[in-house]
Amino acid sequence: MPLFFASLPRAVRCGLLGAALGLLLPVAWLPAHAHAVITEDSLAREPVHPDKPTQVRLQFNTGVEIKLSRVSLVSKGDVEQAVVIKAGARPGQVLVSLPALVEGDYALRCQVFAADGHLTQEIRRFRVGTGTATGVK
C-alpha cells in the first residue's frame, strides 16, 4: 500500500491525503465539541438591586463568539430588549450590562455562539428587589 501510494502522482497523493484528513478530522474533533453552556452566573450570589445599573457575569464552559452572540433582557409581559455584552477576563466569560431596573421578575435570554460554531439558547430568570435572586433556569 505505501509503495502504491508513493507511485501515485503528487497531485493525486495530496488529494487523497486531503480526503483522508477531511474524513478523519471531524471524528477526531468530536470529543472537543462543546456547545456553550452556562456553568456559573453571578445572579445566584449577587442580587440585582433596583434602580441601579448592574453588570452580570456569565461563565460558559467554552469560548464564546461575542460578536455573534446576543443577550436580551425579558421583562414583564414578555417585553424583550437587547443588552450590551462583552468578553470578560476569563475564557468563556461574558459580561452583561443591565440597565437600572425597577423591582420585579426578569430573565436573560442568551443566544450564544460557541467557538465551535454551534448556537445555543439559555434562559436565566432573576428577581430584582426582594434581596434574593432565584438563579433558577
Ligand SMILES: [Cu+2]
Ligand atoms: Cu458544538
